Amino acid sequence: MDALAGLLAGPRARGAFLLRMVMEPPWSIRVEDQAPLTLMCLVEGTAWIIPDDGDAILLHPGDLGIVRGPAPYTVAGSPDTRPQVLAGPGGTCHTLRGEPLDQSLRMGVRTWGNDPHGSMVMQVGTYQVGSEISGRLLDALPPLVHLPSDAWNCPLMPFLAEEMERDDPGQSVMLDRTLDLLLIAALRSWFARPEAHAPAWYLALGDPVVGRALRLMQDTPAHPWTVATLADECGVSRAQLARRFHQLVGEPPMTHLTRWRLDLAADLLRTTDATVDTVARRVGYGGSFALSAAFKRVRGVSPQEHRTGNAPPKRRQASPQRRPQAILTP
Secondary structure, eight states, X not given: OOHHHHHTXXXXXXXXXXXXXEEOSSOXXXXXXXXXXXXXXXXXXXXXXXXXXXXXXXXXXXXXXXXXXXXXXXXXXXXXXXXXXXXXXXXXXXXTTSOBOTTTTBOSTTEEXXXXXXXXXXXEEEEOSGGGSOHHHXXXXXXXXXXXXXXXXXXXXXXXXXXXXXXXXXXXXXXXXXXXXXXXHHHHHHHTSGGGOOOHHHHHTTSTTHHHHXXXXXXXXXSOOOHHHHHHHHTSOHHHHHHHHHHXXXXXXXHHHHHHHHHHHHHHHHHOOOOHHHHHXXXXXXXXXXXXXXXXXXXXXXXXXXXXXXXXOOOOOOOXXXXXXXXXXX
């Protein structure tokens, strides 16, 4: 498994919220849907994405904006326009006074706006629950990603536009998979850009020693790895691997392995019917008790609570984001 494949293994939209938005200025929408990730592809006109914290971005036709939730933000024709609409969880929307707008602004299949001939047209795709996007991927992204049209060329955007206006059998599955592919294409372009600030572990994959250790952990998480066995596989001493790994990745090898195993377990718990014991053994734990203890210690909830959503997961410490220092020699 290469680095990007490991990072992107998580996107699995299921009944994602997809919408073609058509607006005529002045317009402004306050988004408080708490979604973990939203993609906005501009087709016509211009639009601003305005986070509560950080710099706003201006989208032009062909541009893509990716917003990492759950923090609220505003989408508007102009940053000076006051919001007229409040968008909530599950695609609900109403005025700032609480009056419902779901029906009054609907303009056909997955189309919504204030004017059917509006000068601004945008495709919006939203992953609605956290289990659809791995925490590892979310940790690797800034709150707001902007890909201008000249930075990427994705044939999926016109395809998605066509499919969003259809209502054929199986259409929701078609749209879910297209959204996944669009996200993967976008992130491939993003992580290739110098301003992406990819996680330290991602950049460290270029190191001949640490990169091999990371791939061994990613590809075979169920193996009973220790620092010593990893060092043997990498052809260096245990002390050399531990020092080099910590310098480039920002955490010890076994800490990274624990986080990787628990990320995999979290995704498996939400996306499969496998028992906790089965999941535990697939990611390198001796059984359900060992996985439960590690899950509770690191994430603050039990595996079963994570699976059912009965308790809010404790936010994990983000993966180290610093760039690795100069590559060392063994």
